[in-house]
Amino acid sequence: MSIPRPKQPVRGSKSGVAIMAVFDLLGQKWNMKILWALRSSPLSFRALQDNCDGMSPSVLNGRIKKLTQAKLTAKTADGYELTALGASLMTTLDPLRQWAAQWEVACTDRCD
Amino acid sequence: MSIPRPKQPVRGSKSGVAIMAVFDLLGQKWNMKILWALRSSPLSFRALQDNCDGMSPSVLNGRIKKLTQAKLTAKTADGYELTALGASLMTTLDPLRQWAAQWEVACTDRCD
DNA sequence: ATAGTTGCTACTAAATTCGTAGCAACTATA
DNA sequence: TATAGTTGCTACGAATTTAGTAGCAACTAT
Numbered sequence: 001m002s003i004p005r006p007k008q009p010v011r012g013s014k015s016g017v018a019i020m021a022v023f024d025l026l027g028q029k030w031n032m033k034i035l036w037a038l039r040s041s042p043l044s045f046r047a048l049q050d051n052c053d054g055m056s057p058s059v060l061n062g063r064i065k066k067l068t069q070a071k072l073t074a075k076t077a078d079g080y081e082l083t084a085l086g087a088s089l090m091t092t093l094d095p096l097r098q099w100a101a102q103w104e105v106a107c108t109d110r111c112d
Numbered sequence: 113m114s115i116p117r118p119k120q121p122v123r124g125s126k127s128g129v130a131i132m133a134v135f136d137l138l139g140q141k142w143n144m145k146i147l148w149a150l151r152s153s154p155l156s157f158r159a160l161q162d163n164c165d166g167m168s169p170s171v172l173n174g175r176i177k178k179l180t181q182a183k184l185t186a187k188t189a190d191g192y193e194l195t196a197l198g199a200s201l202m203t204t205l206d207p208l209r210q211w212a213a214q215w216e217v218a219c220t221d222r223c224d
Numbered sequence: 225a226t227a228g229t230t231g232c233t234a235c236t237a238a239a240t241t242c243g244t245a246g247c248a249a250c251t252a253t254a
Numbered sequence: 255t256a257t258a259g260t261t262g263c264t265a266c267g268a269a270t271t272t273a274g275t276a277g278c279a280a281c282t283a284t
Binding site for chain 2: 022023028029088093
Binding site: 029059 | 271272273274275
């Protein structure tokens with residue numbers, strides 16, 4: 001499977017529209033969590049794995065490659081870290097935390 | 113598999129932290145695109161399917177159920193539509209469009 | 225040397241998704 | 255009241271993805 005990237009057809013969409021590439025990338029299991037985990041500081045491969053509930057190393061490796069090709073992460077001496085672009089994505093996604101809190105409230109009102 | 117929901121352990125995370133439940137839900141293939149497709153107007157099952165590049169009806173059905181239990185979508189006479197909560201999520205995610213545009217620019221600069 | 229850590233590959237099993245077929249209920253249209 | 259078309263959805267086998275575990279080469283500290 002090819003790496004989701006703007007201006008290219010992506011998994012599940014032939015449009016190549018940028019936002020769809022984003023959905024494609026973020027809609028793949030673990031990618032959001034990986035980026036989220038790297039938010040505050042660089043992490044080693046194994047630390048990243050631990051942060052993601054012990055996800056398979058093979059899958060993690062694949063994700064890292066994709067995220068790196070998408071220019072959202074990079075490998076440095078400190079381990080893996082967000083690029084400026086990746087960091088800006090996390091900033092963009094930051095309001096999600098607040099939303100999640102609202103969602104939590106709405107859902108704990110007789111959701112069970 | 114259980115429905116990701118705040119205050120409950122979710123797929124790939126035992127923490128039960130709300131944001132993780134969000135990542136869990138949105139990090140599942142199609143969910144973002146489904147919500148995105150419903151952004152502007154309610155859609156019928158089949159229209160939704162077309163909007164998502166002809167995704168399998170069985171998977172779509174499963175997604176609808178999850179999103180509905182998560183109170184993000186609802187079924188009405190007009191078809192499927194976003195709840196107020198779902199709409200607020202889309203609003204929260206709206207800045208992503210701008211980010212995607214930036215990403216596109218950054219990536220078309222020698223990404224190939 | 226020896227043991228521990230780190231980054232990663234390999235491989236099998238389990239879970240998820242795809243793709244297609246098809247059916248019951250409803251809606252025209254004739 | 256036949257007939258055809260649409261809609262929502264289920265079934266099921268095939269393909270793809272993810273999980274889980276083992277393990278190895280390189281590096282570090284002892």
